[in-house]
Structure formats: structure tokens, C-alpha cells
Amino acid sequence: MYLSKTEAAVLPTTLRAPAQRTRRTEPGRRRLWSMLGPAFVAAVAYVDPGNFATNFSGGAAFGYTLLWVIVAANLMAMLIQSLTAKLGLATGRDLATLCRENLPTPVTRGLWLQAEAVAIATDLAEIVGGAVALYLLFGVPLPIGGVITAVVAFILLAAQSRGYRPFERVIAGLLLVIGIGFGYTLLGSGVDPGGLAGGMVPSFDGAESVVLATGILGATVMPHVIYVHSALTPGRYGDAVTAGRTRQGRGRLLRAQRIDIVVAMGLAGLVNAAMLVIAAQLFTGDSGVESLEGVHAGLGDQLGTGAALAFALALLASGFASSSVGTHAGQVVMAGFLKRHIPVLTRRLITLAPALAVLVLGGDPTTALVWSQVVLSFGIPFALVPLLWLTSRRDLMGGWVNRRTTTVAGSVIAALIIGLNAHLLLGLLG
Numbered sequence: 001m002y003l004s005k006t007e008a009a010v011l012p013t014t015l016r017a018p019a020q021r022t023r024r025t026e027p028g029r030r031r032l033w034s035m036l037g038p039a040f041v042a043a044v045a046y047v048d049p050g051n052f053a054t055n056f057s058g059g060a061a062f063g064y065t066l067l068w069v070i071v072a073a074n075l076m077a078m079l080i081q082s083l084t085a086k087l088g089l090a091t092g093r094d095l096a097t098l099c100r101e102n103l104p105t106p107v108t109r110g111l112w113l114q115a116e117a118v119a120i121a122t123d124l125a126e127i128v129g130g131a132v133a134l135y136l137l138f139g140v141p142l143p144i145g146g147v148i149t150a151v152v153a154f155i156l157l158a159a160q161s162r163g164y165r166p167f168e169r170v171i172a173g174l175l176l177v178i179g180i181g182f183g184y185t186l187l188g189s190g191v192d193p194g195g196l197a198g199g200m201v202p203s204f205d206g207a208e209s210v211v212l213a214t215g216i217l218g219a220t221v222m223p224h225v226i227y228v229h230s231a232l233t234p235g236r237y238g239d240a241v242t243a244g245r246t247r248q249g250r251g252r253l254l255r256a257q258r259i260d261i262v263v264a265m266g267l268a269g270l271v272n273a274a275m276l277v278i279a280a281q282l283f284t285g286d287s288g289v290e291s292l293e294g295v296h297a298g299l300g301d302q303l304g305t306g307a308a309l310a311f312a313l314a315l316l317a318s319g320f321a322s323s324s325v326g327t328h329a330g331q332v333v334m335a336g337f338l339k340r341h342i343p344v345l346t347r348r349l350i351t352l353a354p355a356l357a358v359l360v361l362g363g364d365p366t367t368a369l370v371w372s373q374v375v376l377s378f379g380i381p382f383a384l385v386p387l388l389w390l391t392s393r394r395d396l397m398g399g400w401v402n403r404r405t406t407t408v409a410g411s412v413i414a415a416l417i418i419g420l421n422a423h424l425l426l427g428l429l430g
Helices: 005-009 018-034 038-047 049-062 067-091 095-102 105-138 142-162 164-189 193-199 207-220 223-232 247-283 292-303 305-338 344-360 365-391 394-400 404-429
Strands: none
Touching: 038 067, 038 164, 038 223, 038 247, 038 305, 049 105, 049 207, 049 247, 049 292, 049 305, 049 365, 067 095, 067 193, 067 207, 067 223, 067 247, 067 365, 067 394, 067 404, 095 105, 095 223, 095 305, 095 365, 105 142, 105 223, 105 292, 105 305, 105 344, 105 365, 142 164, 142 305, 142 344, 164 247, 164 292, 164 305, 193 247, 207 365, 207 404, 223 305, 223 365, 247 292, 247 394, 292 305, 292 365, 305 344, 344 365, 365 394, 365 404
């Protein structure tokens, strides 16, 4: 009996011939892996130069104490990025656009203004980090290094003109460079199992540890990536809106999206943890490593030039990759909230100005990086709360709507972040 492809597809697997199962399974696996990529673009922002500053500062000042913050922030990031990716899959539109379509104009304008402030803080971290890396590697003056980092971001963004896959491959390659660099350094520094276990117990050690914990949170759960990830998934999987109308179709797409996020965010989380562990092992209580330059010199003194070189190369890859992703995020935010576009060069010049001011005026790059990440932490709720509201609406999401437990978990995360921000703000004002 002849069966069409459609009829054969709905037969139970046990009723198909072995050869047919093999032919259908292998292409299915290839299609699954071909769907991976958007989360790797988002994950680069989770290991940007701001993470270098907060994680090494936290480890040097407090040892393993703040390791639990990195782990908790990474788990939060997995859930949040899963929600924003699902929003793009279910609706075919990004978070900023949906906010404009579903919220009053004054609210939309307010969200846009804070998103632009977040974009400036993000650019500051990425440009300053790339400039510091170029200085460490080649002795390039910091202001010139900042300009070079911005130019490289343009070049990387040009890969998007050839489709999403070349850009994703470049970014994933740079993420791999960062991971290899810290994997190599971690082998040299070693790990204290007792300290590792103790660092998983939630605790703080004074007001400064709260500031660094907030910076770690902002550096990990970056608000601009919540916007950009939702813009990476529409069209990325073909007509996902149509395919997701069936439970089978939604399951296939969600499975691919979750694998993408777990692998990419898992790698980013390991890199962040490695930074803090290395600092805790080598620099606890050492006042000479309060800057990225000090970390570079300290690694060279304790582990040799190879470790110092690995650190500088990882920082350079981080600055280049995250700067290009940040520029793309800025375009998504403006187009979504205002339905307007401005030339990429104009946007880059505007957001580049504060970073260059820090570099030209001789401000401390590491301090600027830490506080830029604190600013990002205050921006998280402005993206997270609308995301939770939109993904819990059945009229918008259809079969993709959040389960009640997912919405509750997301609400708890939002409350914890808002509470930590409020605690820090009251401490600073007091």
C-alpha cells in the first residue's frame, strides 16, 4: 500500500520500516541542530567585559562568597531567555514591538528611554573592555582602542547582510575563544572544593559585596539581551507561528530552543564561575588586582605569560563580540518601541560618547565597568515585567502561553531582582 509523506509522518514509529526510521531520524536530528544559534548570540552578552570586572572584583575581594550569585543569576537567565525566545516564536514579533502594540504610548516612551540608558551603559562596558584588552596586548592607547573596538563591531555586524548563520558562527567562535581562555587559566589556578561548597550558600559580606552582587546580576541577566533574543527567533525557524499551531510542532521548536539556551547559557555560566574561582584562588585579599590591568599582571606573575595572554585574548574577544551584539540590540529597541530607524553609524556615535569620555578623561576603567553593570541591574525589571505579562496572555500566545508555574517562577525572579535593587538603593541613599 502506498502512503503519502503526510500519511507516513503520522504513523507510530513502531509501524514504520527500520530503514525508514533511520532516514527520518537522521535528517530530523540535523534539522534540530541547524536550529541552534540565537542563544549563542545572546550568551556573548553574558560574558562581556562587565562580567570580567564584576566577577574578578568579587572573587578578589570576597573569595568564593558571591559564587552563589553567579549560579542563581545564570539559572534566572536561562528561564528569562527561554521566555523571550518563545515570545518571538509564538508571535513573530520582538518584545519591544509587542510593548508598543499593547501598552499606552506614554508607557512605551518611558520603556524606550530607559532601554536607551541601558544601551549606553552596555556600550560603555563593551567599548572600555575592548580598549583595555588592546592596551594589554599591544599597548594601544585607551581612546584609540575604544574607537578600534567600535569599528570591529561594525565589521562583525556586516556578517548579518549574508544571513543569520554567518553572524551566529562568528559570535559563537568568539564565545569559544573566551571559554578556552578561562578553561586554560582555571587549570593553572586550581579549585578549592571547600570554598566552592561554601560559596554556594547565599550570604553577603558587607555593603560592598551587595554592590558587587548587584553588578554580577546586571552583568549576567542583561536587559538589552532580553529584547534582542526575541528579535532573533522570528523567521529563524521558518514559519514558526504556523508550525506551532500543533502540539507536535510547538514541542519540536521548544525543544530546539531549550537545547540552544541550555548549551549557550551553560557555557556562559561556566565561564563566569571560572572568573570568580580564579580570582578567589589567586587574588583574595590582594589589593594589587583591583583593576583589569592588575588581574592581567597578577596572572602573569602567578601562572606565567600564557595565562596573562589567555586573559587578554578572552577580554578582547568579549569586547568585540558583545559590542556588535549591543549595537544590534540598540537597533531592535528603537525600531520596536518607536517604529523608527536611524543609521547604525549615528547610533554608535551617540552610545560611544560616554565610553570615550571615560577613556579620554582618564577615569578608572574597572570602576566604570562595575557601575555600568549596576545600572543594568536596575534596567532588568523594565524588560522582565512586560515579558512575563505578554507571555502569560493566552489571547496573544495561544498554545505557547506560559504554564502557571512558569509565570510564578518568573514573578519570583522579578521580585528578587527588584528587592536587591531596592536594598542597594536604600543603602546608597542612607
